[in-house]
Amino acid sequence: MQRTRVGNVEVVSLLDFTYTFKPEGVYPGAADQVAAYPHYLDTDGQVLMPCNSFLLRADGRTVLVDTGMGPESDGQLMTELSEAGVRPDEVDQVIFTHLHGDHTGWNLDRASGQPLFPRARYLVPRGDWDHYRGREPAGRSFVRDVAPLETLGCMDLVEGDHTLTPSLVTLHTPGHTPGHLSVLVESAGERACILGDVMLTPIDIEHPEWTSPFDGDHAVAEATRRAMLDRLATERSLVGAAHLPAPGFGRIVRVEARHSWRAGVE
Ligand SMILES: [Zn+2]
Structure with missing residues (x-):
């Protein structure tokens, strides 16, 4: 758990779980070059990918971005939230950057089927809802974590530039999934992007052209990545990223035509 401020907005990173993947599983076309990035690998040379969620307190509202892997993976999101001093019933909105199962795991209580954030509206990217709802066979995490939100009456579909609060607005950033959203924070002259x-x-930042099987549409994902690298470097935004080294805070630095990751909140 790490807390920082962006203008008048409090931003808290909450670590749920950490994956490891073989380099060839993340970058099949460039696996032999991954060893050049030892600070992002574990001692066996596997790529470390944490699952960070972000809590935003803005304009009197409490917004949780993504809900991690969930209890089956011994995820720590609810413990981290408690350590941040936030009760589940204080969360007004849960928003998903996208509907992959490592971002929706703590939506519902497994025993009761009821929302774990009982007062919250759950905001689902419309492009992902349309994409995953029609799948045959349906994805396991979609059926377990997402589809019930509609039946429970706590779900709203969002797309494009959706205003969450005056300081928080969504941005369509497709490619990883069709409806993928990022959340832009702007307050008192400061900016951040979840x-x-x-x-x-962080390797994606230096090599936005390396394709990963995790991205649904490689060409769109690369175009979005390049556009966001330019924008975030130009705006000097604080970045909060789901799978970059915990707590996932940092900035995009541009030197000549190349970008790189500078971890930290400064
Ligand atoms: Zn993910």
């Missing part, structure tokens, strides 16, 4: 899976590792 980026979801636009960049999966």
Whole structure:
């Protein structure tokens, strides 16, 4: 758990779980070059990918971005939230950057089937809802974590530039999934971006052209990644990224034509 401020908005990173993947599983076309990034690998040379959620307190509202892997993976999101001093019933909105199962795991209480955030509206990207709802066979996490939100009457579909609060607005950042959203924070002259899976590792920032099987549409994902790298470097935004090294805070730095990741909140 790490807390920072962006203008008048409080931004808290909450770590649920950490994956490891073989380099060839993340970058099949460039696996032999991954060893050049030892600080993002574990001692066996596997790529480390944490699952960070972000809590935003803005304009009197409490917004949770993504709900992690869930209890089956021994996820720690609810413990982290408690350590941040936030009760589940204080959350007004849960918003998903996208509907992959590592971002929706703590939506519902497994025993009762009821929402774990009982007062919250759950905001679902319309492009992902349309994409995953029609799948045959339906995805396991979609059936378990997402579809029931509609029946429970706590779900709203959102797309494009959707205003969450005066300081928080969504931005369509497709490619990883069709409806993928990022959340832009702007307050008192400061900016941040909760980026979801636009960049999966810091290596993506140096090599936006390396394709990963995790991205649904490689060409669109690369175009979005390049556009966001330019924008975030130009705006000097703080970035909060789901799978970059915990707590997932940092900035995009541009030197000549190349971008790189500078971890931290400064
Ligand atoms: Zn993810």
